[in-house]
Amino acid sequence: MNLPEKMDVPKDQLRQMNCEFNPLSRCDGSVMYTQGATVVIAAVLGPIEVKTQNLSIDGSYLECNYRPKAGLPQVKERIREATIRDVLELALLAEAHPHAKMSVQVQELEDRGSIDACAVNSACLAMLIGGLPLKFSFAAVHCIINDQGDYVLDPDQSETFHQRASFTFAFDSVDGDLLLVQTKGSFKIAQFNDIECLCRAASAQIFQFYRSQIAKYHGRSEAIAEKVKEQPEAMEA
Amino acid sequence: MSSSGTIVMPGERISAIEEVAKSKRVILGPGLRRLDDTVVASKAGPLRHKEPNTFWVDNYQRRYVPARGDLVLGIVKAKAGDQYRVDIGSADLASISYLSFEAATKKNRPDLNPGDLIYARVLVASADVEPELVCVNSNGKRGKLGQLADGFFFKCSLNLGRVLLRENCPALAALTRRLPYEIAVGVNGRIWLKAHSLRETIALTNAILALEQAGYAEIDKVCDNLEDFLQA
Amino acid sequence: MPSKVKPRLSRGVLDMKFMQRTKKKVEKEADDEQSRALYSNEINEKMINSSSNFIVESSYSICEGLIDGRLSFRGMNPEIELLMEQELAEKRAHSKPEQPKEVSDKDMAKAYYANKAPTVTNSMAKKFSSKKNFKRKQHGDDQARSPGYHPKTKQQFKKPREDDD
Numbered sequence: 001m002n003l004p005e006k007m008d009v010p011k012d013q014l015r016q017m018n019c020e021f022n023p024l025s026r027c028d029g030s031v032m033y034t035q036g037a038t039v040v041i042a043a044v045l046g047p048i049e050v051k052t053q054n055l056s057i058d059g060s061y062l063e064c065n066y067r068p069k070a071g072l073p074q075v076k077e078r079i080r081e082a083t084i085r086d087v088l089e090l091a092l093l094a095e096a097h098p099h100a101k102m103s104v105q106v107q108e109l110e111d112r113g114s115i116d117a118c119a120v121n122s123a124c125l126a127m128l129i130g131g132l133p134l135k136f137s138f139a140a141v142h143c144i145i146n147d148q149g150d151y152v153l154d155p156d157q158s159e160t161f162h163q164r165a166s167f168t169f170a171f172d173s174v175d176g177d178l179l180l181v182q183t184k185g186s187f188k189i190a191q192f193n194d195i196e197c198l199c200r201a202a203s204a205q206i207f208q209f210y211r212s213q214i215a216k217y218h219g220r221s222e223a224i225a226e227k228v229k230e231q232p233e234a235m236e237a
Numbered sequence: 238m239s240s241s242g243t244i245v246m247p248g249e250r251i252s253a254i255e256e257v258a259k260s261k262r263v264i265l266g267p268g269l270r271r272l273d274d275t276v277v278a279s280k281a282g283p284l285r286h287k288e289p290n291t292f293w294v295d296n297y298q299r300r301y302v303p304a305r306g307d308l309v310l311g312i313v314k315a316k317a318g319d320q321y322r323v324d325i326g327s328a329d330l331a332s333i334s335y336l337s338f339e340a341a342t343k344k345n346r347p348d349l350n351p352g353d354l355i356y357a358r359v360l361v362a363s364a365d366v367e368p369e370l371v372c373v374n375s376n377g378k379r380g381k382l383g384q385l386a387d388g389f390f391f392k393c394s395l396n397l398g399r400v401l402l403r404e405n406c407p408a409l410a411a412l413t414r415r416l417p418y419e420i421a422v423g424v425n426g427r428i429w430l431k432a433h434s435l436r437e438t439i440a441l442t443n444a445i446l447a448l449e450q451a452g453y454a455e456i457d458k459v460c461d462n463l464e465d466f467l468q469a
Numbered sequence: 470m471p472s473k474v475k476p477r478l479s480r481g482v483l484d485m486k487f488m489q490r491t492k493k494k495v496e497k498e499a500d501d502e503q504s505r506a507l508y509s510n511e512i513n514e515k516m517i518n519s520s521s522n523f524i525v526e527s528s529y530s531i532c533e534g535l536i537d538g539r540l541s542f543r544g545m546n547p548e549i550e551l552l553m554e555q556e557l558a559e560k561r562a563h564s565k566p567e568q569p570k571e572v573s574d575k576d577m578a579k580a581y582y583a584n585k586a587p588t589v590t591n592s593m594a595k596k597f598s599s600k601k602n603f604k605r606k607q608h609g610d611d612q613a614r615s616p617g618y619h620p621k622t623k624q625q626f627k628k629p630r631e632d633d634d
Contacts, residue, residue, distance in 0.1 A: 131298030136248030417543030
């Protein structure tokens with residue numbers, strides 16, 4: 001795989017993002033999402049039938065599964081799963097489909113840093129393409145403080161071995177509210193604020209990416225609409 | 238049919254619609270919701286507008302969400318008391334009373350068995366209750382609805398189903414230049430097709446499914462290639 | 470305070486046979502009040518008074534104006550094709566502008582009465598006129614109503630006007 005290494009990317013930039021919509025045929029929406037060399041596939045199903053034990057008359061039940069690259073999910077994966085679920089729950093317009101289940105599956109293909117952020121972003125793209133009703137879209141950004149005390153946005157795995165602290169933030173697209181904060185390591189509150197600002201700025205770039213990808217995917221249907229408009233004129237001619 | 242085509246994202250406020258709503262009534266289609274006096278998108282995709290006052294968000298959803306008035310293809314799954322349970326691709330199975338068929342009475346039940354295919358209209362669709370279908374119109378006539386016998390059944394994306402059913406869509410007309418056929422397209426992304434021979438049916442199926450990838454521009458090409466499908 | 474309390478009919482009165490309709494009305498009022506009280510903390514003024522310009526329509530087929538998906542071509546299913554043709558004809562009839570009338574409504578009415586069509590008023594009036602003044606009334610009334618009327622002249626077919634092309 002010739003994926004761009006982090007080394008080529010400045011420390012205050014996100015690695016290159018890429019995505020392919022609906023690589024899977026049997027689910028309602030799926031996406032393969034890469035950020036640098038980190039690759040995940042996310043798939044959504046919904047609204048689908050729900051088991052009686054999970055049934056809620058107020059809103060849909062949200063199920064989230066995270067699968068590691070190999071083996072069964074362990075505690076680490078379960079924590080990640082819960083994180084994704086928490087963010088999705090905030091964004092999902094649950095009251096639109098009561099008595100139903102929304103199921104989100106995230107499959108890790110390659111973890112080369114920022115896997116938490118990638119998993120959240122891929123889940124968001126899958127929800128967008130699956131047409132599930134959302135209150136807003138969301139984007140997660142990962143950032144670390146390395147051993148020299150520099151901030152490294154969206155680091156590659158190779159850069160994370162001597163980190164002092166790591167941060168993952170998720171923001172919503174409407175008000176820019178924080179949806180998720182994950183921190184590890186030692187840092188000063190001023191550094192925390194700096195990094196939050198840095199990540200917020202980067203999230204705008206991710207939202208732009210979402211929009212351009214959706215536009216690109218709909219490009220084909222755009223052509224169809226144009227054609228429909230032309231059609232009656234062609235018939236008259 | 239007109240398309241403004243601007244991409245909207247969930248949560249985005251659409252002030253253009255609010256402007257229109259100040260002077261006249263506005264119909265909000267799928268993908269749009271109202272929050273007090275503001276209009277907000279809930280799905281991602283191009284915003285569409287049809288004169289005079291209808292707005293909706295187009296998208297590539299694959300899961301069918303029942304809506305009142307839709308014409309759908311369903312597979313009978315079971316008989317349950319005085320109802321049939323029908324799979325229409327939505328979250329819940331839909332139900333159809335055996336009295337919702339033409340000339341059906343308590344004595345004279347329609348002869349439907351699990352596995353049969355019906356073309357029906359969605360009568361009740363609410364998030365809180367299971368959808369209900371009918372196979373008759375308001376006059377008690379069956380019209381175009383009812384059981385589909387023989388033929389071939391396949392699934393496609395919801396989007397393709399809608400594309401085929403747009404007014405002046407050239408696809409179906411182009412196909413019939415080559416072959417006579419009979420078709421039922423459900424907006425739930427299911428298609429039933431009947432032609433004179435198995436070979437013709439397969440050719441038509443392939444041609445329709447090719448549209449999924451091709452889009453309108455290539456429709457003529459797909460129809461030209463139909464003979465290749467026939468020979469294959 | 471006493472002026473605010475609505476007078477209520479006693480049970481004994483309501484149970485009487487001729488009070489059944491009033492009883493139903495009173496019961497419905499009590500029911501409505503109860504349900505209002507039940508939801509009063511959830512329904513606010515805005516929900517009651519707001520008039521909205523938005524109609525929510527969740528069906529793509531209605532929004533996009535999709536056609537019926539049951540089609541047949543080149544004689545595969547004559548029954549469906551007949552229905553399709555009928556629909557097409559109906560649509561054409563709707564979309565075509567109304568044909569201009571050759572004779573205006575006014576002219577039609579004029580010609581109709583000039584040709585002395587039997588009208589309801591006439592025939593009813595006849596019923597009430599006594600035999601004695603039957604003849605006189607017929608002459609006098611009709612002459613007064615339509616000035617161009619002459620009982621002696623024979624009715625003739627009137628040519629339609631030809632000058633309006």
